[in-house]
Amino acid sequence: MSSRDVLQTDHRWLDQETLDEVRAHVPMVYVEAVPVRVDHLGRIVRVGLLLRAQADGRISRSVVAGRVLYGEALRDALWRHLTKDLGPEASPQIPVGVAPFTVAEYFPDAETSGFHDPRQHAVALGYLVPCEGECAPSQDALDLAWLSPAEALTDEVAAEMSGGHGRLVRRALAFAGQLP
Amino acid sequence: MSSRDVLQTDHRWLDQETLDEVRAHVPMVYVEAVPVRVDHLGRIVRVGLLLRAQADGRISRSVVAGRVLYGEALRDALWRHLTKDLGPEASPQIPVGVAPFTVAEYFPDAETSGFHDPRQHAVALGYLVPCEGECAPSQDALDLAWLSPAEALTDEVAAEMSGGHGRLVRRALAFAGQLP
Amino acid sequence: MSSRDVLQTDHRWLDQETLDEVRAHVPMVYVEAVPVRVDHLGRIVRVGLLLRAQADGRISRSVVAGRVLYGEALRDALWRHLTKDLGPEASPQIPVGVAPFTVAEYFPDAETSGFHDPRQHAVALGYLVPCEGECAPSQDALDLAWLSPAEALTDEVAAEMSGGHGRLVRRALAFAGQLP
Amino acid sequence: MSSRDVLQTDHRWLDQETLDEVRAHVPMVYVEAVPVRVDHLGRIVRVGLLLRAQADGRISRSVVAGRVLYGEALRDALWRHLTKDLGPEASPQIPVGVAPFTVAEYFPDAETSGFHDPRQHAVALGYLVPCEGECAPSQDALDLAWLSPAEALTDEVAAEMSGGHGRLVRRALAFAGQLP
Numbered sequence: 001m002s003s004r005d006v007l008q009t010d011h012r013w014l015d016q017e018t019l020d021e022v023r024a025h026v027p028m029v030y031v032e033a034v035p036v037r038v039d040h041l042g043r044i045v046r047v048g049l050l051l052r053a054q055a056d057g058r059i060s061r062s063v064v065a066g067r068v069l070y071g072e073a074l075r076d077a078l079w080r081h082l083t084k085d086l087g088p089e090a091s092p093q094i095p096v097g098v099a100p101f102t103v104a105e106y107f108p109d110a111e112t113s114g115f116h117d118p119r120q121h122a123v124a125l126g127y128l129v130p131c132e133g134e135c136a137p138s139q140d141a142l143d144l145a146w147l148s149p150a151e152a153l154t155d156e157v158a159a160e161m162s163g164g165h166g167r168l169v170r171r172a173l174a175f176a177g178q179l180p
Numbered sequence: 181m182s183s184r185d186v187l188q189t190d191h192r193w194l195d196q197e198t199l200d201e202v203r204a205h206v207p208m209v210y211v212e213a214v215p216v217r218v219d220h221l222g223r224i225v226r227v228g229l230l231l232r233a234q235a236d237g238r239i240s241r242s243v244v245a246g247r248v249l250y251g252e253a254l255r256d257a258l259w260r261h262l263t264k265d266l267g268p269e270a271s272p273q274i275p276v277g278v279a280p281f282t283v284a285e286y287f288p289d290a291e292t293s294g295f296h297d298p299r300q301h302a303v304a305l306g307y308l309v310p311c312e313g314e315c316a317p318s319q320d321a322l323d324l325a326w327l328s329p330a331e332a333l334t335d336e337v338a339a340e341m342s343g344g345h346g347r348l349v350r351r352a353l354a355f356a357g358q359l360p
Numbered sequence: 361m362s363s364r365d366v367l368q369t370d371h372r373w374l375d376q377e378t379l380d381e382v383r384a385h386v387p388m389v390y391v392e393a394v395p396v397r398v399d400h401l402g403r404i405v406r407v408g409l410l411l412r413a414q415a416d417g418r419i420s421r422s423v424v425a426g427r428v429l430y431g432e433a434l435r436d437a438l439w440r441h442l443t444k445d446l447g448p449e450a451s452p453q454i455p456v457g458v459a460p461f462t463v464a465e466y467f468p469d470a471e472t473s474g475f476h477d478p479r480q481h482a483v484a485l486g487y488l489v490p491c492e493g494e495c496a497p498s499q500d501a502l503d504l505a506w507l508s509p510a511e512a513l514t515d516e517v518a519a520e521m522s523g524g525h526g527r528l529v530r531r532a533l534a535f536a537g538q539l540p
Numbered sequence: 541m542s543s544r545d546v547l548q549t550d551h552r553w554l555d556q557e558t559l560d561e562v563r564a565h566v567p568m569v570y571v572e573a574v575p576v577r578v579d580h581l582g583r584i585v586r587v588g589l590l591l592r593a594q595a596d597g598r599i600s601r602s603v604v605a606g607r608v609l610y611g612e613a614l615r616d617a618l619w620r621h622l623t624k625d626l627g628p629e630a631s632p633q634i635p636v637g638v639a640p641f642t643v644a645e646y647f648p649d650a651e652t653s654g655f656h657d658p659r660q661h662a663v664a665l666g667y668l669v670p671c672e673g674e675c676a677p678s679q680d681a682l683d684l685a686w687l688s689p690a691e692a693l694t695d696e697v698a699a700e701m702s703g704g705h706g707r708l709v710r711r712a713l714a715f716a717g718q719l720p
Contacts (some may be wrong), residue, residue, distance in 0.1 A: 014565055025554055026610055029567045029663045040273030041255040068567055070661055077222040093273060096308050097281060098357030099642050103351030104614060121610055122546050123569045128276050161558060174534030177278030180527065194385055194512045202382050205374055206430055207389045209483045250386055250481055253465060282459050285433060301430055354714030401615040402634030435581040453633060454582030456668050458717030461637060488636050537638030
């Protein structure tokens with residue numbers, strides 16, 4: 001993206017140059033949502049993973065994640081990223097509780113925390129979000145796969161996850177009581 | 181209820197005499213669900229309160245609560261009590277996380293903990309449960325009222341709640357970030 | 361233990377015969393504590409595992425666990441079991457939050473939930489408890505081992521854990537942000 | 541503070557001008573700690589409130605709060621602010637769980653969320669932190685008062701709290717099971 005790209009006219013959006021400068025100075029606030037299909041008792045049946053091309057050209061799997069904008073409430077940011085990545089019919093059920101089930105701290109240095117983002121230091125609030133509706137990967141995602149919890153925990157899938165998202169999925173399944 | 185009343189032929193149900201004896205010896209496991217209506221961002225719009233005749237003849241408001249049976253999973257117990265009290269069309273969304281948002285300890289002595297049950301010592305796991313469907317109070321409930329969070333927090337409503345349920349509702353709203 | 365063994369004169373204790381009968385009718389309330397050593401930032405440095413002879417004669421590793429008595433508060437039960445199993449100098453720091461970080465449901469049938477107790481159906485509230493003081497295994501424990509998180513997660517250690525305690529330790533490390 | 545004040549030579553600190561600019565573009569990451577004295581069972585006995593002169597000259601009560609720096613882990617930020625505000629002997633027990641018990645969203649507009657910060661949009665992760673050691677208010681705090689939970693909940697004290705900290709204390713007591 002060139003430095004002149006402005007994603008929206010909304011003042012909350014930054015041009016790339018300003019965003020790059022801000023990123024070098026303070027941690028960014030992110031929300032992350034692990035999309036799941038649940039049965040009528042609230043048990044996870046499927047975990048949704050997006051297939052994306054990363055900044056470095058590699059293709060990897062990830063959960064829904066994105067930046068919180070200036071002036072934007074966390075619930076609005078969750079809704080915006082979920083409907084952008086999973087499509088307008090996804091019907092995400094944003095949790096009633098205000099606290100995330102986990103927090104992931106991304107650092108430019110891959111060794112610091114197990115969560116890695118070469119662009120920035122980001123503090124990501126993690127939520128587990130059942131989606132009832134039809135999901136269609138949109139924009140920059142190549143595909144959306146719904147895996148069983150057992151499949152999502154295999155070494156193969158974990159190896160395809162970017163920057164710590166495999167770790168996030170394991171935490172989510174532990175929180176749900178479904179990590180073996 | 182006479183000592184010969186057996187609620188179901190299922191072996192997990194106890195006749196009243198056995199239940200009374202067991203209750204005198206060990207704490208009972210309960211689940212409690214605060215039923216809520218939420219908007220698309222997961223914010224509580226209404227809190228559901230049942231109007232019931234209590235054992236002592238007084239009429240009071242309460243959330244959904246009930247005993248976990250021998251051999252019954254917590255999620256099954258939540259489903260059973262929610263659909264029994266709110267009707268088969270309630271569509272409760274049982275939380276994905278396995279841990280309750282709070283625990284309430286009921287003692288026969290009203291002074292011990294702020295939660296009071298003259299019949300027994302009960303450990304109640306509390307969950308916040310959005311209900312999307314049409315709710316109809318059933319069985320022993322006289323009415324079901326959907327109050328705004330502000331109404332549910334008034335002194336009048338709190339005074340009509342039985343045995344600590346007002347306290348439980350305040351904890352639920354705090355957990356949701358909606359206690360002023 | 362014979363049916364005449366009464367563990368304490370306190371009325372909350374049951375003779376074995378009554379306890380066996382009660383266990384056949386209702387789920388028992390348990391507390392479970394994963395004892396840990398933490399650094400000054402609250403990060404887990406060691407996980408404490410007890411070595412015990414089980415009812416069936418096998419020797420296995422487990423966390424601190426025990427029944428909540430009639431009339432006993434959860435915090436008192438946690439304190440009682442922690443100081444009984446780890447010794448009076450353990451200085452357990454019982455969490456301020458009232459909700460457990462997880463709930464484990466033990467069933468007599470090993471296949472139901474991943475948590476297994478041949479004697480009973482038990483609902484166990486799980487807490488993560490830093491212990492600052494000197495710990496000495498007492499009573500029925502043969503040994504107390506302090507393992508690093510990485511050691512506690514090895515297949516060898518997991519295989520030595522009884523009835524689902526390995527699963528509980530993995531959930532605890534995920535909750536603490538320390539599951540790889 | 542003048543625009544030339546640089547608090548530390550560490551590159552993570554920003555001069556006031558840069559900080560002001562960054563603040564106008566992205567939400568800031570904050571940690572907030574409600575300092576408490578607890579008994580041996582983990583029950584809150586006292587809540588610690590700092591007395592401070594605010595930016596507008598008014599004097600008000602608040603909990604420990606501060607910005608997370610670029611490259612700084614949340615646990616390090618909690619430790620830094622707790623020992624800065626309560627003194628080096630405070631011995632804060634930072635929670636083992638990685639997730640905050642609540643999140644407070646501060647906006648420049650006082651009406652948006654109940655949390656208000658005229659300087660910025662901040663997302664604050666809230667933790668409940670027992671402090672065992674001797675606490676001495678330092679730097680910019682005028683006093684540190686240890687109030688009973690009942691005192692901390694009075695209307696007088698609530699009226700003296702700045703920008704939503706009274707709300708945060710109520711959430712903390714609800715989380716601990718100690719909100720009436």
